[in-house]
Amino acid sequence: MNENLEAVIREICQKYANDSARMMDIVRDVQASMGGVSKVAMKAIAAAVGVAQVEVESVVSFYAHLSSESKGKVVIRLCNDFIDRMFGANRVAETFEKEFGIKFGETTDDGLVSLEYTPCIGMCDQPPAALINDRIVTWLSTDMASRIAKAIKEEGNIDKLNLPNGDGNNSHPLVNSMVHNNLREKGDMIFANFVPGAALKNAIAETPVECIKNVKASRLRGRGGAGFPTGMKWEFTRGADGDEKYVLCNADEGEPGTFKDRVILTEAPELMFEGMTVAGYAIGAQSGVVYLRGEYQYLTDFLNDVLQKRRDAGLLGKNILGKEGFNFDIRIQMGAGAYICGEETALISSCEGLRGDPKNRPPFPAQKGYLGKPTSVNNVETFCAVAKIMEKGAPWFAQKGSTGSAGLKLFSVSGDCKKPGVYELPFGTTVKELLQKVGAEDAIAVQVGGACGITVAPNDFDKEICYDHLATGGSVMVFGPGRDLLELAHSFMEFFEEESCGYCTPCRVGNTLLKRRLEYIIEGKGTPEDLIYMETLGNTIKHTSRCGLGQTSANPVLTTLQNFRSLYESKVKPSVDGLQPSFSLDKAVGLSEEIVGRKSIHHHD
Amino acid sequence: MSDKIKFTIDDVEIEAEAGQTILQAADAAGVYIPRLCANKNLTPHGSCRVCTVKVNGRSQAACTQPVAPGINVESESEEIKAYRKSLVEMLFVEGNHYCMFCEKSGNCELQAVAYRLGIDAPKHEYLFPSRDVDASHPEIFIDRNRCILCGRCVRASKELDGKNVFQFVGRGIHKKVAVNSDAKLSDTELAGVDMAVSSCPVGAILRKRVGFAIPVGQRLYDAKPIGSDIEASRTDK
Ligand SMILES: Cc1cc2nc3c(=O)[nH]c(=O)nc-3n(C[C@H](O)[C@H](O)[C@H](O)COP(=O)(O)O)c2cc1C
Ligand code: SF4
Ligand code: FES
Numbered sequence: 001m002n003e004n005l006e007a008v009i010r011e012i013c014q015k016y017a018n019d020s021a022r023m024m025d026i027v028r029d030v031q032a033s034m035g036g037v038s039k040v041a042m043k044a045i046a047a048a049v050g051v052a053q054v055e056v057e058s059v060v061s062f063y064a065h066l067s068s069e070s071k072g073k074v075v076i077r078l079c080n081d082f083i084d085r086m087f088g089a090n091r092v093a094e095t096f097e098k099e100f101g102i103k104f105g106e107t108t109d110d111g112l113v114s115l116e117y118t119p120c121i122g123m124c125d126q127p128p129a130a131l132i133n134d135r136i137v138t139w140l141s142t143d144m145a146s147r148i149a150k151a152i153k154e155e156g157n158i159d160k161l162n163l164p165n166g167d168g169n170n171s172h173p174l175v176n177s178m179v180h181n182n183l184r185e186k187g188d189m190i191f192a193n194f195v196p197g198a199a200l201k202n203a204i205a206e207t208p209v210e211c212i213k214n215v216k217a218s219r220l221r222g223r224g225g226a227g228f229p230t231g232m233k234w235e236f237t238r239g240a241d242g243d244e245k246y247v248l249c250n251a252d253e254g255e256p257g258t259f260k261d262r263v264i265l266t267e268a269p270e271l272m273f274e275g276m277t278v279a280g281y282a283i284g285a286q287s288g289v290v291y292l293r294g295e296y297q298y299l300t301d302f303l304n305d306v307l308q309k310r311r312d313a314g315l316l317g318k319n320i321l322g323k324e325g326f327n328f329d330i331r332i333q334m335g336a337g338a339y340i341c342g343e344e345t346a347l348i349s350s351c352e353g354l355r356g357d358p359k360n361r362p363p364f365p366a367q368k369g370y371l372g373k374p375t376s377v378n379n380v381e382t383f384c385a386v387a388k389i390m391e392k393g394a395p396w397f398a399q400k401g402s403t404g405s406a407g408l409k410l411f412s413v414s415g416d417c418k419k420p421g422v423y424e425l426p427f428g429t430t431v432k433e434l435l436q437k438v439g440a441e442d443a444i445a446v447q448v449g450g451a452c453g454i455t456v457a458p459n460d461f462d463k464e465i466c467y468d469h470l471a472t473g474g475s476v477m478v479f480g481p482g483r484d485l486l487e488l489a490h491s492f493m494e495f496f497e498e499e500s501c502g503y504c505t506p507c508r509v510g511n512t513l514l515k516r517r518l519e520y521i522i523e524g525k526g527t528p529e530d531l532i533y534m535e536t537l538g539n540t541i542k543h544t545s546r547c548g549l550g551q552t553s554a555n556p557v558l559t560t561l562q563n564f565r566s567l568y569e570s571k572v573k574p575s576v577d578g579l580q581p582s583f584s585l586d587k588a589v590g591l592s593e594e595i596v597g598r599k600s601i602h603h604h605d
Numbered sequence: 606m607s608d609k610i611k612f613t614i615d616d617v618e619i620e621a622e623a624g625q626t627i628l629q630a631a632d633a634a635g636v637y638i639p640r641l642c643a644n645k646n647l648t649p650h651g652s653c654r655v656c657t658v659k660v661n662g663r664s665q666a667a668c669t670q671p672v673a674p675g676i677n678v679e680s681e682s683e684e685i686k687a688y689r690k691s692l693v694e695m696l697f698v699e700g701n702h703y704c705m706f707c708e709k710s711g712n713c714e715l716q717a718v719a720y721r722l723g724i725d726a727p728k729h730e731y732l733f734p735s736r737d738v739d740a741s742h743p744e745i746f747i748d749r750n751r752c753i754l755c756g757r758c759v760r761a762s763k764e765l766d767g768k769n770v771f772q773f774v775g776r777g778i779h780k781k782v783a784v785n786s787d788a789k790l791s792d793t794e795l796a797g798v799d800m801a802v803s804s805c806p807v808g809a810i811l812r813k814r815v816g817f818a819i820p821v822g823q824r825l826y827d828a829k830p831i832g833s834d835i836e837a838s839r840t841d842k
Contacts, residue, residue: 039787052769054785061774061783338776355773360651360669484733502754502773502780504652511693513729535730539693543664544654582730 004042008033009157013048020049021371023353023593027066028294028336035111061502062355064292064337066543072107072114074152077131077341078140080117080258081124083414083477089128090142093117095142099149113152119339119495120256123544124422124477125182126243129204132158132249134297136179146268169266174302177294181263182421183436187408189400190384190424191534192265197315198269199390203278204486205324211282212238215386215392217257219406224250224342224379225449226548227405238283239372245285247276248370248377249352251292252342255450256495257475261380263422265292265299266383269306275383277316278390279299280328283376284430285575288330291347294337338399339499344545345369345376346501357501358547379473381410397575402428409474413438415447416480431461431470439480445485447566452473452552455485458562483565486522486571493518500549505552515558520582526572535561614658614678615639627667627678628656635839637832638680639689639718641696642755643668644804647764648755655692655718657685664688664749686722693719694727699778701733702807703751709808711824715753716807736781741789745796745812748775752782752809762801770795782809 012029016022023116026045030037036047037060041052046053047565060066076096080089093115097103100113107114111558120289120380123129126138135158137148151158183191203211216231237245249272253261264272292300307330310316318605319325338356340346345359348370369375377384385407405427411434414420417458418439425434433447437465446456448465449472456470458465479488493515517534520526538554538561545551561568575581589600608756609620614627614636621630626649631638641653651669657681658667667680679685696715704710740746753774756789770793774783786792795801802810821827 042786052772052785053787054769054774054783057783058772058774062776102804340776355776360649360666364673497777500777502775502777505654505692505695505699505754508754508778509699509729509732510691512732513698514693514731526813530816536687537691537729540688544692546651546654546666546686 001266002244005034005040009041009044010048010130013045018049018053018057019353020349021353023049023051024058024336024350026353027056027060027336031066031179034070035073036067038070038172038582040067042068042347058355059353062338063294063335066336070107070111072112074331075114075116075131075133076113076148077116077118077121078104079119079121079123079127079129081120081495083120083257083487084129086483087127089090091142092130092140092145093127096149097147099146112156118295118337119498120254120258122253122259122262122293123179124257125259125412127414128295129530131170131295132553136177136295136298137163137557138178138180142256156505157336166476169302170174170478172302175266175306177297177298179262179266179298181267181346181360183263183420184421184455185417185423185424185425189388190264190268190271190381190410192388194268194271194274195323196310196313197272199271199274199314199387200277200281200321203281203390204321204326208238208282208284211278211390214394215389217420218389218397220385220389220397221405221475222379222383222408223385225255225471227471230378230382231524233366233378234279234283236364236376237285237376238412240367242357242374244287244371244373245283246370246373246375246569247279247283247285247288247376248344248347249276249290249383250342250344250347250377250379251290251296252339252347253293253296253341254342254499255379255452255475256492257412257414257447257450257474257477259412259414260422260474262296262299264380264410265296265303266385269303270310270396271384271387272276272380273307273383274312274315275387276330277320277328277384278386279376279378281320281326281376285376286329288368290332291341291351292332292334293341294335297334300332300334307332329377338501340501340549343549347377348375348535355501358549360546361536381474401426402464404468410463411465411472411476412474413478416440416443416483417477417478417490422584427466428464430464431456433467434476435461436480440480441479442480444481444483445479445488447475447479447488450473450477452497452549454555454559454587455489455563460563469472485560486518486567488559489556490515490518490522494551496549496553496556501555504544504546504550506541506544507546507553510537510545511549511553513537514554517582518557521568521571524571525581528569528572529566530572530582531561531568543587568569610672610674612672612674612676612678615642619672625672627658627665627670627672630672631652631667631680631749632835633838635836637835638667639722639832641693641718641753642716642745642757643804644757644761644806646800647757647804650760653696653753654691655689657688657692659685684696686729687692690722691728693722693724696728696753697724698729699734700752701736703717705774708811709751711821711827712819713808713826714806715737720826721830721832722769724791724831728764730786737745739790740813741791742795743791743792743813745790745795745802745810747782747784747790747810749781749809751807753807754780754782754800755806757799757804757806758782758810762795762799762803765800767795767799768799770799770801789832
């Protein structure tokens, strides 16, 4: 058994040249073949690639999809974020629990099924959704959950259910998925016709420096959320010292409510790969890596096939389009369930086979990034925009959108609206205009920018969505009458508590404290002082955290406190006896009571 | 090389070498900036955030932020002091710290920084986590109740001892220090004289049987607050 295990692991490690920088692939493969990465497996991996065993443990323990314990043959990961719960995820969860006779977080005794919750898997426009191993199931009902459970119990998989495929390339034989694009409004950019090679031809007709000049002239800013000018980032990377350079594509798409990259990956992967290749030419890189979130594993065969076709067509590989010395190729790196890996330095750590801890800056990735080399990390949509800029020219792009925010932007709209899905609209569109398009005129709140964004109240619906007013990497979540916004804030705080990498104190501890205090308020045990406490704590987390996660994780509380304060005020009351209502003596002495086996006698109210 | 970089911390002119961090430059000038994860023999970590300062109005960790000509560093403002207090209090409530019967009391940097910042009792709620103690090693024990996740042992083992005894596992609030073995500290290469042991700022990694050798009253921070040694070399006064 152990010899066999070691042989399997040796083979897996050899597949990746015993390179510890490919640790993510190694542990993912080990997990896939053995159901988990046990201590014995860790030891064998460590020996094969030449690192300490605890380093392997460090990686495995970081990612939600990896585990040292053996999981069931079938792992069902049900998305339980707020939107999915609005649309019945709880009932679906109950059905699964009843069918399999286990709770979420458990594995059946026969090792057949594990039930787990997962944060947003990028399917909020077709909720409730779940991952069943690598397959995605959407628009789950309790009926469907029963059918799925039956199939798994009978067949060990859901292949025979013949779930209907989704539209577009979701029906492609290499994708074969029931996911839908819900592409509601196409502009003339990302989803317009594109002939592979069209952008590259124009790019290589210029020098790399001219290419960068064009990107700068287009005024393109990063589509991943932070909005850094793309041309400038490329200029820094091109100018940095280094024999090798890298282009990384951020396809981690973990911000709750964002799913537009998924639709790009499904319908316009050529455009994205072409943008990456343009970047390779412009900054002088020979390799590119797409960091694809583990949840989108179902797209890898399809994407690899597109890559192969581009190699065959001379659009990747050596001397691209006959340009002597222009060599560039792309590989796909899978993630394994960690929101923080969308942060660019954490993404680099993960690509290097490490825990997804962000890195200290400086040095910035443009100076010292992937494997210590100058690296440009850009979002999926940013690369697509670059390709269009090369094809159509910088002025064509620059004249679209608003003053500070050029171009069109993809929005992923979900929640209480008639037409959830992806919209390509100019920057500068107001919340109100967007709500009209999606059929949600009765919204009581709109979450712009995902969990880390802003909870916008109706009196701000006139504001423009753009980098300078309401910024978003694409996520727009709509909440209609009757939705509980304190519960919404709470669900976002749960998300951040779960997804903090734990490296720095304010984010690791502060988010837990903030979430707890919010819980007391929701339970009716809050005082007016608690609101001030939360503001102070939120600002401390914001101003002392090491990376963008902690710098924005208090936003759900801070922005609802600002825009919906009356909701909080109606929940809190001054303490009558000077004691903290949130303190429970029963709870405080509970463990001691259990240990001594007696009940404490004290005053109950 | 020879060119000095000039900047200010709380309006005090500081001269630094290129390549220094703000914390290194401040230390050299005798200006104390509170810190916990930083240690002058180890690569900066930037995790505790107690050294947070404002650089031209923006929060940065002094231990990782390089000096630059003309920057305006704010360290002892009311805002920054409040952040630091809150962070140190977070470290207290995150673990189980009982100073009154901890053998590190008086030599503990967490306790000393707390005193220096004027913390009497944390304003945050105690989390009372359940954490492991590992006393399997003949010379050393690790009590994770008192660990503040500063990563000094991880770095010291790698950088100074040339070993790889400690590493972080888990994430978020569940993050903890693990050892390089199947389970126990005794199965690692750790030795009592290792820098990984002596670099722990709190009472989490301790040598056995030396606990109360130095009586209370004569310990490192009993007479003077932490940072006094740095301030003693203050040049501008
Ligand atoms: C916690 C966190 C998560 C992030 N997740 C993503 C993501 O999923 N996709 C993305 O493109 N950018 C994400 N970002 C932003 C990246 O750090 C980075 O700014 C971006 O990839 C740069 O590409 P761009 O300039 O093209 O936008 C995230 C940032 C933080 C702080
Ligand atoms: S803010 Fe700190 S703990 Fe949070 S994700 Fe960033 S580095 Fe990790
Ligand atoms: S001393 Fe700078 S972050 Fe800890």
